[in-house]
Amino acid sequence: MSDAHLLVLSPYIALAATAVVVMLTTAFYHRHLLLAGLTATGLAATFACVLVAGAEDRRATALLRMNDVSLYFIGLLVVVALAVVALSYGYLGRTERRFGDFYTLLTLGALGGAVLAASAHFASLFLGLEVLSVSLYGLIAYPRRRPQAVEAAFKYLVLAAVTSAMLLFGMALVYAVSGTMLLDKVASAGAGLAGWEAAAYKAGLALVFAGVGFKLALVPFHMWTPDVYQGGPAPVIAFLAAASKAAVFVVLLQSLAPLDPQRGGVLVVVLSVVAYASMLAGNLLALFQQNLKRLLAYSSIAQLGYLVVAVVSSGAAGGARGAGTVAVAFYLTIYALALLAAFGVIAVLAHAEGEPEALSQYRGLGHRRPALALVLSVSLLSLAGMPLTAGFIGKFFIFRAGAGAAQWGLLVVFALTSAMSLYYYLRVIITMYRLEVAPYAAALATSPGGMSAGRRAADRVAVAALVLLTASTLLLGVYPPVLLRLIEHAASVFR
């Protein structure tokens, strides 16, 4: 291993070192600001490492594929983790008395996600997935005096364990017949197989896909989402929704990229069915939802369904493959921005007794906390795909990729369910700007004055992060080239 290899792996080294430093510091100095600051510094250093690693020769290990796409997503993960730190600082200060392990777990989760994003091998895939999942169990159950949080973590644990077992078994089957664990080769290994070997190979792939589908909360593995989203602490759910899904999705994208559309027939059919079901079920379930966190959970099922449309299209021949990758990368980014902002608003409004979940608690928020209401409105409009927000451009790219691959059936459902989704997104916004103010929102108006100086500062940090996220959402809506050039450059590895 040379110095250059160390540079390529430097994001992992920085993340792991951050986790260790934060863990050790927690043991001796239990100061919230110090821990959060250390974590943020470590994450920022990691981001710098990502930039450095981009300039280096990439073949450091067979386990990781450090191409531009994985580097882009590692960078995205780090940014998401940074935003989550900014949101958690005030949130934990208000709701918890112990903070240290939270940041260790968060950093480890980011590390798992980063491994996942670059995994080129079944081993690294499984390792990354487990590091990420185990951190998430701890993070979701972090407010351990809240029974809902513990319940959510428990449900997540049981289901994740079952699907992990499936994933492992699927990997074993594939390895048994193909003799390889490299994702590149796995995809094309089925060609020469026949008889029971072919059957084992296909069954193995199906099991692997089930494991991935669970993490992405695609139908029919979506059932856990609303319960976990509702029970878990808002900043953690933001991380779960934005970072963990992005990381897992990259695996799907990267391992399907070398897939030939002709031979990928079965997989394309399966993915299409999953996309149809996710778009329909997610949007239909969200329609009459009165709980904001559950509503966001259902909407994220639908959003992932849209993303699968782009993946299906990226399997098509010619230039469309690049278009699909660009669509996925762009959409995952703006989806992360929107969900971080939405859960961030919930986190800022939370207090020691719990988080505002019922839609009725948001009545009149626009008059009490205009900035927060604006942030939530913009992120919901972006999720709905309104022009001038990033969501419009994202949906536009998915549509273009789908049209390039002639996936008309998927596109029709995509358009119809998107229209349907406006109903529940706008309902939230209208609720916030209603003239009568809910008791919950009314109590907010008096609290900032009554806060201690430290809490007010924490509140400001979170609001500043949210405003930054919202500004990015709007900027990407009117000026997409800033990000697009980067993504198009990264996606050129698949051409």
Added chain:
Amino acid sequence: MQHVLWLIPFLPVLGFAVLVVFGHRMGRRTIAVIGAAPAGAAAAVAIATAVSFLVAPPATHAYDQVMWTWFRIGAFAPRIAFHLDPLSLVMTLVVTFVGFLILLYSTRFMRGDEGYRRFFAYMDLFIASMLILVLAGDFLFLLVGWEGVGLSSFLLIGFWYRERANGAAARKAFIVTRVGDTALLVGLLLIFTKLGTLDIQGAMAAAQSQWAQGAAVATAAALLLMGGAIGKSAQLPLQTWLPDAMAGPTPVSALIHAATMVTAGVYLIARTHVLFELSPTARLVVAVIGAATLLYAGVSALAQNDIKRALAYSTISQIGYMFLALGVAAWSAAVFHFLTHAFFKALLFLSAGLVIKAMDEEHDIRKMGGLRRDIPVVFRLFLIGAAALSALPLVTAGFFSKDLIVDLALTSVHGGVWLWLAGVVGALLTSLYSFRLVFLVFFGERRGSAPVATRFPRLVVWPMVALAAGSVVLGWIELPVHWHGWSLFTDFMASALPVPGIRAGGLLDAIAVTLIPAIVSVAGVYLAWVLFGRRRPAVAGSLVTRPGFRWLAGAALAGWGFDRLYHVALVRPFLWLAHHGQRDWIDRLVSGIAGPAAALGGLLRRTQDGRLRYYLAAAALGIVVFVAVGLLR
């Protein structure tokens, strides 16, 4: 300077954003600074750009700045791009400069209003939208500004939204102009599908090379664009919204009438003049609409008793003059009249605002009178404005610009005697209604209560003085054609707007053409004095008692029944249709989709009962199905 073009619309947008996001924590003084300063800064940038443009004219006679491409599907690649040629330069200068003066005035005028921050935020948005409209290099970007103007006018006309009538006026303005906007959108789509580009200059060049003179498609495109223009510019038959738009605060009216909104239509036609040169039919329609509107609105203005409504009709009439000029291919004459009109109309509205304030929110000129002695400063400013509006020879800017239009209505190769005659009659009407206002408001005896305020702060008066100065001297940049002096304005515009061909005429013609409008406008003032100014208005009194005349005055007061006509012919049938179509098969079809969606959603929701074993069962079932599919295929 072409790299700072984006700053001009961006600064007001920034002012708007800052006021919206942080304004609730600001004091009135900060709000005033953040509200007014961006327009001033934009004016400074515009002036600097103008200087560099004049000193070192670019080879293409235009500055172009392409910021970025929004997205791209084939040829459809909307760009954020700015194009500055003499036409947009003049528009930009007027919008920023006059807009800034109006904002300065508003900082004190609106001081007592509880919606102070909202007011300045909307005004900044208004100015920014108009600047995007005039600077856009792309049709889609132009449309962004166009819609922004519509939105902010809606917000500002309904500014005092607690009163039902104001909301109705705002809605009316929005809906009536929307009729035109629809035509504009169809026109733009037509241009895009036929010429394959959104770039305005590119599309115009393509039209010139691909479409034959008098081609049907050119006529269609030109007429559709004109539909949009008459909506925004309040020309017949879409003029009904403007008199009601007086519901907003007075500075809003000044802005709508002088700098933003109503001149957008004039700009649009001048910008796409290539299409109108290709289509004599479209040009004739524009000229006839302009002539008819200027007469219609002139007569209506004569009958109004609300000072602001009278001024509103006068705007419709003056924009009619601009349309007349556009119709005879005198493009730069239209823009010249826009320039001078912006100054004196802003001045008139701001003065009217002070009159109304002095009279304690009284709008009715029949209850005023004799104010000359109480508020002499306002009287003088209003007099300058009215004189400029009446185009009194030599001493006012209005004379030079209106004279140019009336002249070209006859001498342009596309002009005609009837158009000229309309212009001359309009000139008589203009000075008649202008000085009717002057005499009824400022002369004679006091007919209502005494003024409640007679002194006004400097910050209110000085912007008006600047406007008054412009209303007096600006005309001298372009002397009447027959004086054979200089024509700086037309020369400057020549690279953007072609000069119309002139019919040769004798010396006698020239004298008649120059003298008659001047004589007519002075005669109008005298007539106004006879009718309304003398201590005992005997002539007017004897006229008013005649039943025929009373009917005429009533009709003119009501704007010749357009509102009632539209109500009976359009609004009522529409409401009837909407009411009776509530449960027709189309609606059932649409709600028929909602029902199953709700039912399906309810069914799916039952699966989410929180029990882990069902979740596991669903996942297991899914895996079984996937494996089965994998094995069977």
